[in-house]
Amino acid sequence: MKKRLAGKMASPGPGRRRLVIGGAVLAAALLLFWQHDRLSPRRAPSEDELLAGAPARSANPDPARSLLGDGPKPRFVDPTRTGAGEDGGGSTSLEIAEKRLARARHTLEGYLQATRYPPGARPLSEKPDLQKPHAVQPSTQPLARPDQKLTDARVTLSQDRLYLVGDEAARLAVTCETSEGPARCEVLRAEAKVPASMPQANTLPPAPVVFADDGAGSAAALFAPAKEGFGGYHGPIAIQLDLRIDGEEGAAGFDLVYTPAPPARFTGDVREVLEDGSLCLYVRLAVDKPGRYVVVGRVDDAGGDGFAYLEHNDPLGAGAQEAKMCIFGKLVLDEQAKSPFVLRDVEAFLLKEDTYPDRELVPGRDGPFYTTKAYPESVFSDAEWQSEEKDRHVEEFTKDVKEAEAEVAAAGGDP
Template sequence: MRNRRLAWAAAAVAAGALGWYAWSSAAAPEAAAVASAGAALPATSPFAPLSASASAFGDANRRARAEQLTLWQQRLARAQDTLEAYRDSTRYPYESQPSSAHSDQLYPNRPIDEDHALRTRDGKAASGVRLRTSQERVFVQGSESVRFTVSLVDEAGRTRPLRVNRAWAHELPKPNTASLFPEVPLNFNDDGTAGDAAPSDGVYSATLQPATQGFAQLLGAIRVEVDLQYRDERGMTLFDIVYTPQSPADWQGGVREALEDGSLNFYLGANVRVPGRYVVTARVDDASGQPFALLTFNDEVAAGAQAFRLSLFGKLVRDGKPAFPLTLRDVDAFLLRPDAFPDRLLMPRLAGIVHASRSYALASFADTEWSSEERSRYLAELQRDVDAARTRVDQLGRP
């Protein structure tokens, strides 16, 4: 029995060995065929999809980098422009500026001319005509007077007939405040008198002197209203002034000039009755009468005899090379009243030429730019912006 089992086991092993041999012999050609086919394929074909993806990713990365470089180049240009613009605009101190930068302040005593529609009482504009108005000034002090004019022209600029039905001046009080001053009638005429320049030219004029026409004690705003008529249409126009009856300080002692620390200083003497922050503005013309500089004083001033210093900065003279002698003209000044109306108390204006300077050699003036803690701080901050942008551009520009 035992011998029979061993015989069966030996036969099973022999059969298994024979089966394995048969399978391996049959599989060998198939494996060889697969190996031969694999050898025939290109070596890189299993990795072709990954290589295309990597290439696309690289192109996108390069495009993004180029876009970033362009963006930072633009930021660098803006930062450089901002730095240079600030450096250029602050070469001179605020108190001494080229007149070209303040063309609206060069002639403060010229009349204020306006051209606008003739508005009827219902707010509509009269057809085919324009109203022309002028007033000598807005801020009025002491015994100063103001001249107002009105005229009407057609679309071709020809004067048209106009009637002034009525005109009057009155206080313009604060909101919810009653006026303490009565209305004052004004006479707009075209007969060449009482401030009218020429008779029968179609330009109607009137003059208001607050000190002698009922407003001597008024510190505040005065409004002039004019009732007009063109044919059968009636309209209105308004003028406003701000009046200071009493000056907080008076000029005295004339003007003294001195070349100090490379700049030309003008000292204007004054007797200050009311202490506080004073703002003084003057204009400087060259020898040919061309505007050259706008000078400003802005500082706290004590009561008593004082001198307002107006400084013509040396670097401005060196750069502008004006012809000497220079003239100081049209000086206006006021005491600032913070958080009040009106916001200023006017000093008497000094109209026209106030002082003519001596002649100086150009080399007498300093050639250095103005400097201050604030300017240095801003320049440093703007330079840091430029440096940061340039660093980023350099980083993105590397291969």
């Protein structure tokens, strides 16, 4: 498989310092763009959002799970300042100009590399945590003792999904260990409840959750909100456990987000059309609640290799609607993907801005969803993605390169 996206982008801005500061901001934005949140599909950011360092907002029940983490941020030095210790060691004006030129060229080249494909059709290799639906990475943490003392016991929490809708159930598992190795998990008590921060916290009573010992020291449960008294509730559900591990007692917990009634459903119908050297799939939905829908799917080639991650992010009206997702021609050719293609693991949600939860889930379709016709390689275009935004940014980055070249020449160098 084949080729991976490389390169970083930076943001233009006034003054001599724009390349340094813009590069730092955009590097962080690109990191978010390339490594989507592991919990669920996010809204694909526009180029303006990328360049402004403001990727789309996505609710997360646990802010500590940020991709960038909460650690110290790197310090970026502005090479246009020549005071002691501020230029990496007293660089000459030519050396500073040459560094600025190298950065400007790297920014332009990286941007062109990153925008070969549209935001809605990206290489699946960019998204290692989203290659399969519902992916939630296991979390290992110390047992939380009531007295907050350090503990030798550690808990690993695993769940097969974070978001549930309708009658869906989540599989939850707990494994335990100490410094001596694996240890038996004793679940003393477990209950599901609405977090205190939600308005319904005092109206919905907690529900007991039964964790069964698997015989190997771990414990597991199957939790279906609709069957446990949460059928009319839309929002987060916290499952809190009291545990005993090798004589130590403490707590741990799972987070879930529940949609009681789906706002739309996949009908299973797909219409495929060759458009401008790409293969576009029109996925049919029956929409009860109109609004902006995010629909995503993975695409495998004829050999079963996943190569594309598709995303639709546009408003849909009520009734029978189609979500358009295109397998971009250049992506097919660059990945050397052979048809027929298989659209699989399709997910969707109604995006709700400026509220939490920020989505109402549509029941997904795990596994193969639709198989396309076979097409010769010649029908796919090798042209890179183009847009007015992209043209505007390329023009600005090219201008930065020319200005940096002029600075190098003025300092006596060879640009």
